[in-house]
Amino acid sequence: xxxxxxxxxxxxxxxxxxxxxxxxxxxxxxxxxxxxxxxxxxxxxxxxxxxxxxxxxxxxxxxxxxxxxxxxxxxxxxxxxxxxxxxxxxxxxxxxxxxxxxxxxxxxxxxxxxxxxxxxxxxxxxxxxxxxxxxxxxxxxxxxxxxxxxxxxxxxxxxxxxxxxxxxxxxxxxxxxxxxxxxxxxxxxxxxxxxxxxxxxxxxxxxxxxxxxxxxxxxxxxxxxxxxxxxxxxxxxxxxxxxxxxxxxxxxxxxxxxxxxxxxxxxxxxxxxxxxxxxxxxxxxxxxxxxxxxxxxxxxxxxxxxxxxxxxxxxxxxxxxxx
Numbered sequence: 249x250x251x252x253x254x255x256x257x258x259x260x261x262x263x264x265x266x267x268x269x270x271x272x273x274x275x276x277x278x279x280x281x282x283x284x285x286x287x288x289x290x291x292x293x294x295x296x297x298x299x300x301x302x303x304x305x306x307x308x309x310x311x312x313x314x315x316x317x318x319x320x321x322x323x324x325x326x327x328x329x330x331x332x333x334x335x336x337x338x339x340x341x342x343x344x345x346x347x348x349x350x351x352x353x354x355x356x357x358x359x360x361x362x363x364x365x366x367x368x369x370x371x372x373x374x375x376x377x378x379x380x381x382x383x384x385x386x387x388x389x390x391x392x393x394x395x396x397x398x399x400x401x402x403x404x405x406x407x408x409x410x411x412x413x414x415x416x417x418x419x420x421x422x423x424x425x426x427x428x429x430x431x432x433x434x435x436x437x438x439x440x441x442x443x444x445x446x447x448x449x450x451x452x453x454x455x456x457x458x459x460x461x462x463x464x465x466x467x468x469x470x471x472x473x474x475x476x477x478x479x480x481x482x483x484x485x486x487x488x489x490x491x492x493x494x495x496x497x498x499x500x501x502x503x504x505x506x507x508x509x510x511x512x513x514x515x516x517x518x519x520x521x522x523x524x525x526x527x528x529x530x531x532x533x534x535x536x537x538x539x540x541x542x543x544x545x546x547x548x549x550x551x552x553x554x555x556x557x558x559x560x561x562x563x564x565x566x567x568x569x570x571x
Contacts, residue, residue: 299452
């Protein structure tokens with residue numbers, strides 16, 4: 249048969265359709281072929297040392313690892329922990345290295361405290377004032393970014409507090425510095441530092457092994473949840489803390505993600521994902537972003553615990569491992 253223009257076009261169309269159709273029919277399968285992306289963010293820089301390391305050594309090690317992997321993070325600064333010459337010098341090192349400097353409040357207040365459980369009541373006015381109190385310490389840095397991370401990931405226990413603070417942040421040019429992968433590295437760090445005090449010079453490898461396992465479990469859970477809630481991948485941000493644990497094992501952690509097929513990216517690239525502009529309407533408000541979106545959907549109640557992450561989940565596991 250002589251090939252006509254119409255026959256050629258028809259064959260080209262059928263060839264193209266055979267490629268495109270599976271993509272349309274099975275988006276979840278297609279999504280899994282995308283290499284997951286993850287950025288690293290760190291809360292609560294402080295001058296205190298731990299596990300045999302000085303505060304300066306902790307800082308230098310963490311910055312060295314990020315430089316080795318050519319990654320830029322965001323450091324969320326809690327003012328009361330760095331309101332000293334040494335603290336300001338520590339934060340300045342992150343700024344000089346090109347990392348974002350974000351706002352994590354001054355006093356690290358628990359915004360969901362209503363006074364009913366014996367906690368001191370934290371009003372919206374209190375919380376707003378505390379968010380601004382840290383600005384004189386950080387706004388002059390070259391890489392200051394208007395990202396605000398709520399202490400404890402708690403965004404208010406009433407509609408008034410939740411929406412009032414969101415409006416306040418918007419008025420002051422802030423986006424919310426949420427993370428998609430919440431975790432409890434701080435709890436592991438506390439155990440490590442306590443062990444170091446009673447056993448100077450001890451081998452901390454087991455703490456590092458548990459740390460990597462914990463983060464990998466949470467990363468898989470929240471990545472799967474994101475795909476099911478949103479129907480597409482997101483650029484992940486993982487919540488970590490400035491401390492001895494990450495000074496000792498951050499290099500292994502980043503290497504683990506690479507080995508597992510994930511792509512480490514700069515935090516600013518992650519925060520360019522539109523998912524970070526979503527405002528889940530749940531109460532109490534907060535937790536990790538993917539957790540909150542899943543909660544808002546009402547479809548994942550059997551999978552969601554409250555709080556999303558805490559030491560109460562990790563302590564029994566560490567007890568069993570004698571960590």
